[in-house]
Amino acid sequence: MGNPLLLFWQRMLADQQRPAPPRARTRPELAGPQPSATIFLILRRMRMPLIILIVIFAVSVLGLSLTPGQDLDGRPERLNIFESFYFMSYTATTIGFGEIPHAFTSAQRMWVTFAIFLSVIGWAYAIGSLLALLQDRSFRRAVALQRFVRAVHRLREPFFIVVGHGAVGQRLTRSLDAVGRRFVVVDKEDDRITALELGSYHADAPAVVASGSNTRMLAAAGLNHPRCEGVLALTGDDEANLAVTMATALLRPDLRVVARTGSRAVAERMEAFGAPDVINPFDRFGDHLRILLRSPAAYQLMMWLTSPVGTKLPPPREPLPRGRWVVYGQGSFGTEVARDLRAEGVDVAVVGPGDVDAFDPDAVLGAGLEGASGLVAATASDTTNLSLVRYAASLSSDLFLVARQNGSANSPLYRALGVDLVLVPADVLLHEVLARLVNPLLLPFLRQVPHQGEAWSARLVSRLTEGCGRTLGDVWRVSLTAEEAPGLWRWLEAGEVTLGDLLRRPEERDRQVAAVVVMLKRGDETSLAPDDDVVLRPGDELLVIGLQSAQRAVDQTLHDEATAEYVVTGRSVATGWLWRRLAGRD
């Protein structure tokens, strides 16, 4: 209850300061599971054993105090209630001090024998109930849920909710962990949550076994948490992903949603709710094929930049042949790929069973496999795809082979068969999700890469490998604002800093840090891979790729005025107050 006095004043003043009725929707109350549920469960289950213990104790004590006894001289004397309570306390708890205060009579010994057996039964029942409760499945779930809710509640850093911790989810959480982002995991399967616990992540990741379509569990996972950054719906079940997207869009419209789906219809239904990032791996793979048709170097660059930190540069690819293609399989993947290839002006023949994923050599031959330059094995069955690839390879050795891999365990088979390009939905998803999460500037950059041409992409790849090695470093953003670049601010305002200056080493300005600026954003305009002599202006944003040491060095330049002065002008200035006074500055 609130303070009654406050309530009174509110009522009194209500006429003058009645607040305008809220027009915007208020954040709905989201009741997650109550954290105190476990203690109530224990108390409720322990009622009967406790009552039985009390009754047994009471009967034993009362009986003992009523049984006739005698004192040392043989006069009749009974134990009073306190003495019998004392005796029963140490007897029932198996301490056993003996017969106090006097030796017992036979009648008392008979009663005590009875009471001992009675109390043994009572204790056995009580302890047995408690142990059974601890073993109980629903109880353990309640405890795990309570721990989860507390852990989520205690999160003080921005975090994502990852729904679905399968092949994609696990690789994604690992990548997020590697770049120091926090996340909460929700998955239906017990094993996948166990995998998270065994995975030795840097940060503690709260996880719970639950279905993502359960809104209460989403609430428990922190949907209403002020630090929640976004929700990733990555389960293999379109319906569940749709449910997560809807729940988030309705309850927290301000959150980012990245949702996975395999079908266009579901994607449209998702997009009807807010503005989620819907990723259809089949559709995206078609886009990848298009990029590969236009510019292999752009494909190489994009795949590399959207990999987890520390990934080696993927080998360069030959451009795809532009002759006639045969797509086998008319499922959603076959249709998507055929559509994308046709959009690039490639002649495509789609064959094969619609739903039945059987291998039919005659149908492939009928579509004109002989003389074709590429084949896409697009059925939902790995055995059919493998047979198809083997059959096509036996017909013509220079055919470009693309296959869809369905089971994640079958990737060695495709590799052994020498398939040129394998669609692994999990891989495609991982690239797409990372492109969206790692950095807000990364996606705008990647969108422009395919339009820059082969030579530009190849040049940028070689610049990156020269600048920071063949393994992918961190991708980070530099904002040249007064808050984030206080050290450099004076020179920025004067227009004396070039991009090359920013990347000089704070300890030796003639050398550069191991980082490459791949995009400069000024207002609404962006320029890709800017040159070193570009003059930086206040408010510019940079997308930088480089090693962690480089990030620390650039941070030092941004924040420390003395470092900035050395880096920009080459003058070493005193940092201490006294020396600065003596040097006549300030």
Place this chain on the structure above:
Amino acid sequence: MNLEKVIFGFFVVFAATLNFGFFVGDISRPELHNIYELFAAVVVNLIATVLKFGDRTQIGAVHLATSLVASLQLIAASIVWAWATNVSVSGMSPETTASVVSLSGGALFANVVSVVLLTVETVSFQRR
């Protein structure tokens, strides 16, 4: 009729009646206050307390609180009695008897609150 409610009501009322039985009578005369009645009151109060465990409603929480108060008061009264009869040289003097009985009087008040709560709960249940 709900058997659980019968047992619950029985113990709540029984705890109050036993407590009252011990309390009633001249406060300083030990022969008017039977120690076995105090013993029974303690036991029944403990059982009533345990019966109130695990109820998550607001009224359930107040129920539990009153029972805890009553049990604590009665246990305190028993301790005073045990001290007087087994340790103190003067035995059950009028002063100690008075303190035992007044402690149980406090418990009686808590038990009355408990019974009132029970009645309120029953009445409001029937109105619904």
